[in-house]
Amino acid sequence: MSIQDGIRSIEEEFDQHGYITDHAVAISLHLVKTLQKPLLIEGPAGVGKTELAKVLARSLNTKLIRLQCYEGLDAAHAMYEWNYAKQMLHIQMRNGTNADPTQIKEEIFSEDFLLTRPLLQALKEEKAPVLLIDEIDRADEEFEAFLLEMLAEFQISIPELGTIRANERPYIILTSNRTRELSDALRRRCLYQWVDYPDFEKETAMIKKRFPDISAKLADQIAAFMQKLRTLPLAKIPGGAESLDWAESLLYLHVNELDKEIVTETLGCFIKGKEDWKTVEAVLEEEELLHP
């Protein structure tokens, strides 16, 4: 397969799985496969960063291992943890057997007593999985340091056991909503892709792809409305995910065309705050959002 075909096939595979991608994203995914480097995807919430990793796993027909980051996430929850209860039981069982203490130590610090967490699990898979480290910006800065070895060497060092290397290098996708700045050390170990809100054509294509029964007119209206909405000073700007939610709701309501009344009734599909609600309602009164 030529290089051109390789990149085109990524776009086609994603298209088949209902994800409209652009050329830049397809190239970065191609480079993830060929350079075997992690990919850091940044962008506003709701633009499809997580979905991209999910679709990648489906298109590669491989497992998706997901690590959802949060404040306070530590190595014990992300990489590995010793099964202390099992270790204690084992020590008690061996107590009366006059076993050599060194041997007991070796036994309890073997892989049988290791609880694998997502990162370690990704290294142990026989077939390279897609490892999604979601919303890395929510984790503490200290956690980023834990990740560095994994991202650069695809290995985890366990002091009691040694270094565990990947059977097959996982495809690592990190996502960030930029709620805080990530360290340069982490960034340097990753390829980078910025995913922005979809433009009109892409958004229309997304809606039509996800809901083939939707009328072309309604899909265009939703996309155009969203494009205008994103220019308003909103605290939470709706992304592509909200457009799809809204389109689905409108389909359920058998709506074929947008008007002021139906938009007001379904505002909750894409507006997620009181202040934003008021802002949109005020603009809707002037009917600027519904007309070109």
Next chain:
Amino acid sequence: MILSFQPLSRTGNLTEYVLLFCQALRREGLLVGIQEEIDSLRALEAVAITNYEQFKFALQTVLCSGKEDIPIFEDVFYQYFEKKDDTREMQKRKTKDGQSDPHSPHNKRKSGSNDEPMTKTKRKQGKNKEMSSSFSYGADQQNTSEGLGQAIQFMAAKANKQSQKPREAIIPESDLDKMEKAAYRFIKALKLRQSRRTSSIDGLLLHGRKTIRRSMHTGGVPIDLMFKGKKPEQAKIVLLGDGSRSMAPYTPRFLQFAYCLTAKHRYTETFLFSNSLTHVTSQLKTEERYLPALHMYEDTWGSGTCIGDSLNEFVKQYSHAYLTRNTIVLIMSDGLDTSEAGQMKEALQEIKKKTSLLLWFNPLLGTPGYQPELTRIREALPYIDIFAEAHRLDSYVQVSREINKQR
């Protein structure tokens, strides 16, 4: 289409040219080291380099490490790899450069201590000079066979002559110990302010699982007790200093304060502005025993004052990272703003909305008879929690008391 070359000197091959390109990006402050150079060459082997889009996106994926890097990358890319069909696009880009760009590439990270900051003006000048020597990426090339070294010849870029002279800001050594004490008091005042808000019942409950896990290190004896509840977040301090000519007598003290705060408080970010904004935190952090000198260009230091524009630039570029409910923003300026009306008010409104405390140090407050009568200052006052003088060292001590009064 025929490829057009106007060679000044030839590098001979693509590898060398890409390395020159990487070096140019490094000079602009992008995180491009040896590994990135190797990766960029590997990436080019993995795509069809005769396809302009693939060529560009492959390099962008490898060499950019943040959203702010992308406009810088594009600027330099067009200098080095101009596509013939892109004349119109280039014209658009040039026009756009003349306007206020929300993605202004001032948000740069330093890849090395010797790297000089690059201003918007300087980049533009560099671009115009290098344009004639850049490689024209014609449509014919898309039909040529794939692979490195085929069908492509590159020229060396001219050295990026920078016409704008760098300026240096010196942090004074006098009374440094007193300023350190003032910074310490300031941090302490913020901690006291914060403690009331972060206390919760969760912090008093024992976390059984964490305590057992921690006790494994001490043979199962729970010496270190772990408690539920979130770790109290540390306050973030954002300092925005006006480096314009009118502030020249007062900024050295401000820089001294910023230096002391940076040394004592992990989450301190400092920005300086005059006509545009520059992030100088990395320059203030030093392992050396002597005080650092800050290197900037006249856009940031010793020029006019576009407070509104600079604050707006800060909000657009950095609010996502630095403005949280735990952030304290301190602006040091005399308020003599030349930005368009409403700009400063809009930025302060946004900062106030997202942060817990907004302080404004105005050195003119120390002038007898001064009243904040300027329209811009009057517009700003409703958003400012503490409006304090800052014309002498004691002002920095005094502000801690003001913060305590606000509790």
